Amino acid sequence: MTEALAEYLRVHGFENVRVSTGRNGTNIAASCPFASKTHDKGSDTHPSWGILVETGVYGCFSCKKRGNLNTLASELGIPLFDIGKGVVLSLEESYARLYEELSGAEIKDKGLEILNLPDTFGFFDFHTDIRPLKWLRDEKRFTIDTLRFFGIGYNRRTKNPIFPITDENNNIVGWQERNLRYPHTEPKYLFSHNLDKRSILYNYHSVKTAKECVVVEAIMSVMALHEAGVPGISPLNADLSKMQAAKLGVFQKITLCYDNDIAGQVARNKAIMMLKDGPFVVYSVTPEQKIHRMQRSNILPLLRSRVKLKKP
Secondary structure, X not given: OHHHXXXXXXXXXXXXXXXXXXXXXXXXEEOOOOHHHHOOOOOOOOOOEEEEOOOOEEEEOOOOOEEEHHHHHHHHOOOEEEOOOEEEOOHHHHHHHHHHHOOHHHHHHOOOHHHXXXXXXXXXXXXXXXXXXXXXXXXXXXXXXXXXXXXXEEEOOOOEEEEEEEOOOOOEEEEEEEOOOOOOOOOOEEEOOOOOHHHOOEOHHHHOOOOEEEEOOOHHHHHHHHHOOOOEEEOOOOOOOHHHHXXXXXXOEEEEOOOOOHHHHHHHHHHHHHHOOOOOEEEEOOOOOOHHXXXXXXXXXXXXXXXXXXXX
């Protein structure tokens, strides 16, 4: 956390950043970011500003300005750094940052040329009554609040729903497109290029501070759990990778809820073996149908029927 906060300060224009440890805890010193307005000389060449890592409280010995990470983000117009979660960006900010950081050449080299058309993906544009919205709302029965929470949008070219995929700090690292023409045209799902699915847990950023979570296969199953008030994540594949399994160590309880088919049950057994030495309680439940196809009122009774597989 200390290095992450120090890097956050450097990235957002703080000068002379250095880390030290004192009797009050870990302190990060830097030149005062308010010096141009609050210091007599308009600068702070000998750093007098500092922030305690454990609390996020800052103060300047020269101008006496004090505050916390919330006031710092507000006054400087930068994303909030949360002690528990890191930098918290909105999906809009994350998408804008991703687009700004990629040059035209990089976009082409990475096969992300679609990003060169800023209005191609309507990640946050569901105000019109279009086919992908009707599919998600009427057929899949998701609420508009849920679609907004997960930043769901659509590809204006193909008219398919788009599910943005974020890392643990809610930065967009890719997306999944659901082909509504499937099975008439393959494949069913399209992922953005160069997305390392083995290192990403979908929705991890919003549930990583919870005491327990439910692991499901599909993105829409995570959305259904959310509507039922249950923290859920998806490994984006049936199989759980070692990198993904390591991230589950933040939870006290984990419930595996894989699909009731051969691929799902094979993946479930692999996950059990991978998690057998973890510091958490592991449960398992097998739904008769995919979670996102169930009535939301049936999800909680299903999870209460789970079977304990191991103790920590």
